[in-house]
Amino acid sequence: MKRTSHKGESNKNFQDSKDKQLQQEIHALETQILDMFEVSFYFAGLDLKYxxxxxxxxxxxxxNEESQEYTAQNIISLIERIRRDKPEWFKIVQK
Incomplete structure (x- = not known):
């Protein structure tokens, strides 16, 4: 009788488990990023229904700004641009 190795199956299960864990971590980070954008828009005066x-x-x-580096200053600039382009979305009127 031939012995069969379950090592390959064990490695696959381990990798599947790691992949699932990474997917959960990515989802948690996505949620945190979306929450931070909500906070940023709130402090920019956005009416949250928008x-x-x-x-x-x-x-x-x-x-459209693919060549731009993703920095805090660029995020601020984009939010300021949205305030200029869509003032009706904001409760605070920009001067």
Whole structure:
């Protein structure tokens, strides 16, 4: 009778477990990032009923700025641009 090795199956299960753990960590980080954007938009004066529209608009602007480095200053600039382009979404009127 031939002995069969379960080492390959064990390695696959281990890798599947690691992949699942990484996916959960990525999901948690995505949630934290979205929460931080909500906070950023809140302090920029966004009426939160426009949050999903503002986030979609932000992503569109970001896609157009592909050559830009992703820094805090660029995030601020994009949010300021949204305030200029879509003032009706904001409770605080920009001077």
């Amino acid at each position: 949050l999903s529209k503002a986030f979609e608009y932000y992503i569109g602007l970001l896609d």
